Amino acid sequence: MTVADVPEPPCRDGWVRVNVRAGSINQHDVWILKGTVPLTVGLPAVIGMDAAGTTDDGQDVIVHAVLADPAFRGSDETLDPRRTFLPEAGHGTLAEVIVVPRRNLVAKPKELSWAEAACLPTAWLTAYRMLFTKAGARAGDRVLIQGAGGAVSTAAIVLARAAGLQVHVTARDPVRGERARRIGAHEIHQPDDRLPDQMDIVIESVGAATWKASLAAARPGGCVVVCGASTGFTVPTNLARIFSKQLRIAGSTMGTRAELESLAGFLVAHGVRPVVDSVKPLAQVAHQFDRLLAGAAFGKLAVSM
Incomplete structure (x- = not known):
C-alpha cells in the first residue's frame, strides 16, 4: 500500500464526482490488502469503503459503499447476488476525488463533522x-x-x-x-x-x-x-x-442506502455521534492501518483529505 498521484477516474453516465473531505478505514480494507477479499479489477487499485464529501454541484453527501447490479430490482441491495463494494470494483474512497453512482449518495446532516459522517457507511x-x-x-x-x-x-x-x-x-x-x-x-x-x-x-x-x-x-x-x-x-x-x-x-453485512439515511437521521434526532479514535491526513493513512492491525484503536480511524 502506498499513497500516490494517479489520474482522476472517468465519470460514466449515472455516476457523479465527489470531492472527498474525509474517509475512514475498516477491517474490510485489511482483508483486501491480505487478499482475503478479491478485487474485480487489476492493480493498482484504490481501497477504502467510507467517505463523505461534496459533489461538483455543491451537495454535501455521505457515500454508500454497496454497488448493486443495475438489473437488480429488490429493495435490499445487500441481498443482490451480484452486488459488490466500491473498493472491490476499483472505486475505493481513500482518495481526494472519487466517482460513484448517483443513487449511492445520501445527504450529510449539517450536524455531523466530515470525519463523523465518514464513519457511518460501514x-x-x-x-x-x-x-x-x-x-x-x-x-x-x-x-x-x-x-x-x-x-x-x-x-x-x-x-x-x-x-x-x-x-x-x-x-x-x-x-x-x-x-x-x-x-x-x-x-x-x-x-x-x-x-x-x-x-x-x-x-x-x-x-x-x-x-x-x-x-x-x-x-x-x-x-x-x-x-x-x-x-x-x-x-x-x-x-x-x-x-x-x-x-x-x-x-448481517453492511446495510442498505435507506438504512444509511435512517442512521444519519437517528444520530441527529438522538444527539449522539460516532466515536472517532483519531483523524490523520491521507499522507499518514498507513499510521491508521497500523493502529487498526495492532488493536490499539477505540472507535473509528478517520482520514482527512
Missing part, C-alpha cells in the same frame, strides 16, 4: 442494521456486545444506549471497558463471566474467541447477530444449544 451502518433490522431491538431489551473497542462494537454501544436498551459489553482490558461505560454501556463483563441475566440480543463481530460465549449468553428464543470474525472464521458450534434454546442466528 461500521456504523453495520451496527445499525444488526440491532434494528436483524434483531428488531426495542427499548428495554438486554443486549450483549462482544468486544469493547472495535468500530462495530462502539457503534452498537452508542446506538443501543440511545434506543433505550440495557447494554452489556465484554472487555478483557479494564481501560477499554471503562471507556465503553463512558460512551453508554451499563455493565462491563469479562468475556468468560457468567452474566447476571440472559440476553435478548447478542452482537457478535469477534468470531472464534467469543462465539461459544455468545451462544451461552442468549436467552431461549434470543437472537445472535454476527457480522464478522476478527479473531477467526472457524468456530465451535453446539447445535444442541441452538435448537434446544430455539436461538435465531442472523448474519
Whole structure:
C-alpha cells in the first residue's frame, strides 16, 4: 500500500464526482490488502469503503459503499447476488476525488463533522442494521456486545444506549471497558463471566474467541447477530444449544442506502455521534492501518483529505 498521484477516474453516465473531505478505514480494507477479499479489477487499485464529501454541484453527501447490479430490482441491495463494494470494483474512497453512482449518495446532516459522517457507511451502518433490522431491538431489551473497542462494537454501544436498551459489553482490558461505560454501556463483563441475566440480543463481530460465549449468553428464543470474525472464521458450534434454546442466528453485512439515511437521521434526532479514535491526513493513512492491525484503536480511524 502506498499513497500516490494517479489520474482522476472517468465519470460514466449515472455516476457523479465527489470531492472527498474525509474517509475512514475498516477491517474490510485489511482483508483486501491480505487478499482475503478479491478485487474485480487489476492493480493498482484504490481501497477504502467510507467517505463523505461534496459533489461538483455543491451537495454535501455521505457515500454508500454497496454497488448493486443495475438489473437488480429488490429493495435490499445487500441481498443482490451480484452486488459488490466500491473498493472491490476499483472505486475505493481513500482518495481526494472519487466517482460513484448517483443513487449511492445520501445527504450529510449539517450536524455531523466530515470525519463523523465518514464513519457511518460501514461500521456504523453495520451496527445499525444488526440491532434494528436483524434483531428488531426495542427499548428495554438486554443486549450483549462482544468486544469493547472495535468500530462495530462502539457503534452498537452508542446506538443501543440511545434506543433505550440495557447494554452489556465484554472487555478483557479494564481501560477499554471503562471507556465503553463512558460512551453508554451499563455493565462491563469479562468475556468468560457468567452474566447476571440472559440476553435478548447478542452482537457478535469477534468470531472464534467469543462465539461459544455468545451462544451461552442468549436467552431461549434470543437472537445472535454476527457480522464478522476478527479473531477467526472457524468456530465451535453446539447445535444442541441452538435448537434446544430455539436461538435465531442472523448474519448481517453492511446495510442498505435507506438504512444509511435512517442512521444519519437517528444520530441527529438522538444527539449522539460516532466515536472517532483519531483523524490523520491521507499522507499518514498507513499510521491508521497500523493502529487498526495492532488493536490499539477505540472507535473509528478517520482520514482527512
